[in-house]
Each structure stands twice: as structure tokens, then as C-alpha cells.
Amino acid sequence: MEPQAISGLTIAIGGLGPAIAIGLIASKAMEAIGRNPEATPQIQTNMVLGLAFAEAIAIYSLVMALILKFV
Amino acid sequence: MNISLAAEPVFVLFGLIPITNSLLVTWIVIGLILMLSVIVRFTSGLIPNKLQNFFEVLYEGSYKFVEGILGEITPHVYPLAISLFMFIALGNLAGLLPGMGSVFVPMAIHGELEWMPLFRAVTADLNMTFALAIIAIIMNQYFSIRFIGVKKYFHRFINFSSPINFFVGILEIISEFSKILSFSFRLFGNVFAGEVLLAVMYYLVPFAVPIPFLLMEIFVGLMQAFVFSLLFVVFVKVSVAEH
Numbered sequence: 001m002e003p004q005a006i007s008g009l010t011i012a013i014g015g016l017g018p019a020i021a022i023g024l025i026a027s028k029a030m031e032a033i034g035r036n037p038e039a040t041p042q043i044q045t046n047m048v049l050g051l052a053f054a055e056a057i058a059i060y061s062l063v064m065a066l067i068l069k070f071v
Numbered sequence: 072m073n074i075s076l077a078a079e080p081v082f083v084l085f086g087l088i089p090i091t092n093s094l095l096v097t098w099i100v101i102g103l104i105l106m107l108s109v110i111v112r113f114t115s116g117l118i119p120n121k122l123q124n125f126f127e128v129l130y131e132g133s134y135k136f137v138e139g140i141l142g143e144i145t146p147h148v149y150p151l152a153i154s155l156f157m158f159i160a161l162g163n164l165a166g167l168l169p170g171m172g173s174v175f176v177p178m179a180i181h182g183e184l185e186w187m188p189l190f191r192a193v194t195a196d197l198n199m200t201f202a203l204a205i206i207a208i209i210m211n212q213y214f215s216i217r218f219i220g221v222k223k224y225f226h227r228f229i230n231f232s233s234p235i236n237f238f239v240g241i242l243e244i245i246s247e248f249s250k251i252l253s254f255s256f257r258l259f260g261n262v263f264a265g266e267v268l269l270a271v272m273y274y275l276v277p278f279a280v281p282i283p284f285l286l287m288e289i290f291v292g293l294m295q296a297f298v299f300s301l302l303f304v305v306f307v308k309v310s311v312a313e314h
Contacts, residue, residue: 048297048298048301049298049301049302049305052298052301052302053253055257056253056256056257056260059257059260059261060260062260063256063259063260063263063264067076070074070076071076
């Protein structure tokens with residue numbers, strides 16, 4: 001396989017799981033806010049926390065793809 | 072296009088120590104923070120002017136926020152948390168200024184003359200984010216030992232009460248190291264990927280199209296600074312909690 005295709009595939013496959021995870025986290029947070037609008041600040045903070053963890057996995061695969069392309 | 076994963080050295084100090092472009096921008100950001108602190112310290116009075124007002128709002132809001140998470144140990148942890156936030160936020164924003172990545176200086180590498188960009192975002196260097204992550208995790212261990220005692224601290228990692236707890240203790244040790252990696256790679260990946268994206272956009276359509284990408288990079292820079300300090304505070308809370 002050519003090197004360009006491999007680095008492209010790395011980020012494409014590696015971004016799939018985190019994208020689904022982020023969608024699930026955000027949707028659950030929206031549900032929680034809808035049920036209890038008064039607790040919005042706490043829900044928002046914890047949602048951002050969860051989003052950071054989920055997005056970190058996508059960033060790992062992005063860094064891997066960049067390493068494959070530029071080094 | 073000049074995209075390099077590692078920060079490039081731009082001059083050599085005393086003939087022995089290479090200074091990278093990220094380090095140069097770090098010194099500039101440190102100078103800026105020092106100047107700002109001195110200005111705020113000496114022009115503040117009972118009736119706040121605009122700059123002092125801004126920092127007072129920032130201080131009160133973030134102190135209440137951290138207090139809501141940490142409770143009574145906030146005065147010990149808050150200085151480090153807000154310093155991390157301000158340094159990373161200013162560093163990320165400074166990496167978007169005009170001139171970053173477009174001013175080149177010649178540098179002799181292995182006998183050849185190459186042109187290196189003179190400025191590069193502070194956190195686009197993995198060494199920098201790794202250092203910040205190590206600081207955060209070591210201070211985490213320090214707060215844990217200080218606020219719940221050495222015996223309970225070791226009991227969290229080396230625990231012979233049952234086989235499952237022993238395994239959980241080993242997992243905790245591994246998880247401390249993985250926190251260092253995740254802190255550093257999250258920050259580095261976000262900022263470096265943003266730099267690559269901006270470089271590609273400037274290269275393709277330099278007129279008007281990079282504007283939404285610059286806005287996104289400003290947002291991502293501030294967001295990652297906030298996430299770094301928030302994660303630090305939450306990890307301190309977890310390590311200080313007693314069962």
C-alpha cells in the first residue's frame with residue numbers, strides 16, 4: 001500500500017470510535033439538561049470533561065497519521 | 072509548505088545548546104505574562120480600571136468554579152491550576168499571530184544551510200507539553216501525600232487486602248503514567264494539527280478562506296487550556312478523596 005493511503009486510513013479508522021463516543025456523550029448531556037435545566041452548569045462541565053477524554057483518542061490517531069506522513 | 076513534527080533549532084547558545092523556535096516563543100510569552108503581572112500589580116487600586124476588572128472577574132469566576140469542585144483544599148491547588156490555564160491559553164493564542172511559521176532564518180545543519188521558521192506555537196512542541204504534563208502529575212502526587220498522608224497514598228497503589236485490589240493497585244500505577252501521556256498528546260495533537268491545518272489553508276487559498284479556521288483555532292486553543300487545567304483539578308480531587 002502507498003504511504004499516503006496508510007496515513008489517511010489511520011486517521012479515518014481512528015476517528016470513527018471517538019466520533020461515535022462524542023455523539024453519545026453529547027446526546028446524553030442534552031437529555032440530562034432537558035430533564036433538569038437548573039443543573040446546566042454542572043452538566044456542561046462534566047460533559048466537557050468526558051468530551052476531552054473521548055477526543056484524546058482521536059488526537060492520538062491523528063498524531064500517528066502525522067508522524068507517518070512527515071517522518 | 073514547511074511542516075515539521077519536531078520543533079526546529081534556530082540558533083545555538085554558547086555553541087552547545089540548540090534553542091528551538093518553540094522555546095523562543097515560550098520566552099516571549101513568559102516575558103508577556105511577567106509584564107502583564109507587573110502592570111496589573113502596580114496600576115491597581117480600590118476603584119478598578121478595565122484591565123484590573125478583567126482579571127478580577129477571571130479570578131473570582133475561576134476560583135468559585137474550582138472551589139465547587141475541590142472544596143476546602145482550593146487555596147493550595149488553585150494557583151497551579153490558573154497558572155497552567157493562563158500559560159497554555161496565552162501560548163496557544165500567541166501561536167496564531169502573523170509571523171508564526173512564515174519568517175525564516177538560515178541555520179547550518181550537518182554542513183548544509185537550511186531555512187528554519189523563526190516562530191512556532193508554544194505547545195506545538197511535544198517537549199513542552201510533556202514537561203507541563205510531568206509538572207501536573209508530580210504535583211498531583213504531592214497534593215495526595217500532603218492531604219491524605221503517606222500510608223493512604225501507598226495503600227492506593229500497593230494493596231494486599233485481596234487479589235482484585237492488588238490488580239486494581241497495579242492498574243492505578245499504570246494509569247498515572249498513561250495520564251502523563253494523555254495530557255501531553257492531547258495538548259500537542261490539538262495545537263499541532265491546528266497548525267498543519269492552517270498551513271494547508273494558507274497554502275491553498277490565502278485570501279479570506281483561513282478566517283473561519285483561525286476562529287476555530289482560537290476556540291480550540293482556549294478550550295484545550297481549559298481542559299488541561301480542569302483535568303488537573305479533577306485528578307487532584309480523585310487522588311485526595313478518601314474511601
